[in-house]
Amino acid sequence: MITHTKETQSALNPNTAWELLKEGNKRFVEKNQTDRDLLEQVAETASGQYPFATILSCIDSRVSAELIFDQGVGDIFSARVAGNIVNEDILGSMEFACKLAGTKIIVVLGHTSCGAVKGACDDAKMGNLTALLSKIRPAVNAVQEPTDTGERTSKNIDFVNAVADKNVRLTIENIRTQSPVLKEMEDNGEILIVGGMYDIKNGKISYM
Numbered sequence: 001m002i003t004h005t006k007e008t009q010s011a012l013n014p015n016t017a018w019e020l021l022k023e024g025n026k027r028f029v030e031k032n033q034t035d036r037d038l039l040e041q042v043a044e045t046a047s048g049q050y051p052f053a054t055i056l057s058c059i060d061s062r063v064s065a066e067l068i069f070d071q072g073v074g075d076i077f078s079a080r081v082a083g084n085i086v087n088e089d090i091l092g093s094m095e096f097a098c099k100l101a102g103t104k105i106i107v108v109l110g111h112t113s114c115g116a117v118k119g120a121c122d123d124a125k126m127g128n129l130t131a132l133l134s135k136i137r138p139a140v141n142a143v144q145e146p147t148d149t150g151e152r153t154s155k156n157i158d159f160v161n162a163v164a165d166k167n168v169r170l171t172i173e174n175i176r177t178q179s180p181v182l183k184e185m186e187d188n189g190e191i192l193i194v195g196g197m198y199d200i201k202n203g204k205i206s207y208m
Helices: 006-011 014-029 038-044 088-100 115-121 129-134 137-142 157-178 180-187
Strands: 053-057 076-080 105-111 192-198 205-207
Touching: 014 053, 014 105, 014 192, 014 205, 053 088, 076 088, 088 105, 088 157, 088 180, 105 157, 115 129, 115 137, 115 157, 137 157, 157 180, 157 192, 180 192
Parallel strands: 053 076, 053 105, 105 192
Antiparallel strands: 192 205
């Protein structure tokens, strides 16, 4: 176990950061998590934080980024919103995390059987949720199959998961188009912007 410092954060490059996350999920799946003293890390990060990754994931209670990537206190910035979509606030948070706080990678993490995606597939409407789900609708429309409207609902889990995958990809595109700051950093090789899908049945992440 290490608690990241300015030196260890600076020593990482984006590809190494990506490998650290992949290795963490492998440990999680194999029930071989790193032995950490979290309270010790609380003390060690009290004077500053040096996370190496920024992860945008869903609010789903089964998809805690710190747990499924086997990371400790001070390792990642975790942004969570239903359907792992971006808006001005999340983009601003990501710009802070990467440009000012030094993280090396942005991961957009979707997951199987996503409730927000199911709501978008069914074109659900309820209060403020309506506006949020409208941000996922482009992914629904972008998935070509099935063409039968009766099969393009939350009852078809294969369709739901295909939409969730597409939604991750479109979110990555939105980050690049809506944040010149992050796009420039990616173009300069300072960060990676990548995607993944978490399987709620087995804990594994598949990478895009």
